[in-house]
Amino acid sequence: MEVVNRYVATRHHIVGAPTEADFEVKEETARWAPDSGEVIVRNLYLSIDPYQLNRMKRISASHLAVDSILPAQRIAAYAAGEVVASACEEYKAGDVVAGVLGWEDYTLFKPSPAVLMSKVADAADAGFPLSHHISVLGTSGMTAYGGLFEVGKPVKGEKVFVSAASGSVGSLVGQFAKIAGCYVVGCAGTQAKVDLLKNKLGFDDAFNYKEEPDLKSALKRYFPDGIDVYFENVGGEMLEAALANMNTYGRVALSGVIAEYTGGGRRRGAGPAGRDLQAHHHPGLLRLGLPAQVRRVQRHHRRLDQGGQGQGGRGRVRRTRERPVGVRRALPRPERWQEAR
Numbered sequence: 119m120e121v122v123n124r125y126v127a128t129r130h131h132i133v134g135a136p137t138e139a140d141f142e143v144k145e146e147t148a149r150w151a152p153d154s155g156e157v158i159v160r161n162l163y164l165s166i167d168p169y170q171l172n173r174m175k176r177i178s179a180s181h182l183a184v185d186s187i188l189p190a191q192r193i194a195a196y197a198a199g200e201v202v203a204s205a206c207e208e209y210k211a212g213d214v215v216a217g218v219l220g221w222e223d224y225t226l227f228k229p230s231p232a233v234l235m236s237k238v239a240d241a242a243d244a245g246f247p248l249s250h251h252i253s254v255l256g257t258s259g260m261t262a263y264g265g266l267f268e269v270g271k272p273v274k275g276e277k278v279f280v281s282a283a284s285g286s287v288g289s290l291v292g293q294f295a296k297i298a299g300c301y302v303v304g305c306a307g308t309q310a311k312v313d314l315l316k317n318k319l320g321f322d323d324a325f326n327y328k329e330e331p332d333l334k335s336a337l338k339r340y341f342p343d344g345i346d347v348y349f350e351n352v353g354g355e356m357l358e359a360a361l362a363n364m365n366t367y368g369r370v371a372l373s374g375v376i377a378e379y380t381g382g383g384r385r386r387g388a389g390p391a392g393r394d395l396q397a398h399h400h401p402g403l404l405r406l407g408l409p410a411q412v413r414r415v416q417r418h419h420r421r422l423d424q425g426g427q428g429q430g431g432r433g434r435v436r437r438t439r440e441r442p443v444g445v446r447r448a449l450p451r452p453e454r455w456q457e458a459r
């Protein structure tokens with residue numbers, strides 16, 4: 119079987135903020151054979167995440183954890199799709215899968231324990247739309263769940279601060295923390311996002327960090343009694359300001375430092391506040407893809423969803439975006455990585 123496969127590739131290593139000109143759509147013939155042991159998937163939904171920027175650089179500390187993305191090569195990414203043909207018993211044509219696929223129309227993979235892939239039949243039976251499998255049930259949901267509950271360990275009544283709070287991870291963290299009975303404040307970069315956090319996603323409060331001349335004082339204003347759990351998505355000055363406001367025995371879940379992915383020479387650590395970070399619980403989140411953890415996340419989200427959106431109701435957790443993407447949409451606006459959701 120042969121199919122024409124269009125895939126998105128970088129033209130060169132990315133420096134700074136990416137633009138459309140840094141990418142191109144390439145075409146190849148993908149071949150699947152019945153004796154190959156391979157599965158060929160038509161991709162339907164794709165997750166485009168900030169960490170991929172670091173993979174696209176010539177040099178990045180992230181390359182120690184994930185493969186780098188080389189110019190002209192296909193880009194592996196978390197996605198959901200439908201099996202077109204399969205040469206192994208585990209999968210059959212028509213199965214719907216979610217896992218590491220790619221920025222392309224079709225992806226071929228050979229099942230093995232090292233390949234992060236699962237059939238979505240069970241959760242689909244529970245009524246989750248397919249797009250949930252790359253968002254709430256995908257890496258964003260795993261990061262939010264693992265970071266908040268397994269690292270942050272929030273206790274009812276505690277004060278939680280979330281940065282990049284309107285993003286795919288932050289928006290879930292805030293909602294989970296509210297469900298856990300915490301007081302939650304988020305920061306975001308526009309008034310529209312601040313309104314979204316307060317009026318739709320149920321945050322207790324939110325502020326526009328771009329309008330705050332002094333982040334340390336801003337956080338002191340929102341957390342006069344200090345922060346118990348900080349969910350860190352941004353880095354740099356935001357991390358310094360949050361650390362300056364942490365309570366004794368507070369916990370910091372380090373999810374990422376997005377402010378520094380496109381900032382060229384800007385520093386990567388917490389600067390002078392780095393030693394304060396040592397005082398807080400901050401294990402990394404690199405092992406979130408373990409199957410047991412995926413199952414825990416799915417059980418957790420299914421409980422939240424009971425009688426909820428899967429059955430046509432509203433559920434208890436809202437996502438800030440739902441739009442079919444597909445490979446055609448992956449190319450045009452990579453700069454949206456830094457934009458509103």
Ligand SMILES: NC(=O)c1ccc[n+]([C@@H]2O[C@H](COP(=O)([O-])OP(=O)(O)OC[C@H]3O[C@@H](n4cnc5c(N)ncnc54)[C@H](OP(=O)(O)O)[C@@H]3O)[C@@H](O)[C@H]2O)c1
Nearest residue numbers: 257258261282285286287306307351373374375376377457
């Ligand atoms: N998605 C995942 O699966 C995943 C997994 C592990 C770790 N992470 C980490 O989680 C963090 C958030 O990822 P995400 O997937 O939620 O991203 P996202 O949905 O793409 O949202 C990112 C948001 O970050 C904010 N941002 C961008 N530049 C910023 C800056 N210079 N200073 C402050 N905020 C900035 C922007 O919102 P504003 O307009 O509000 O600034 C942007 O909308 C990243 O550090 C990422 O590396 C993500």
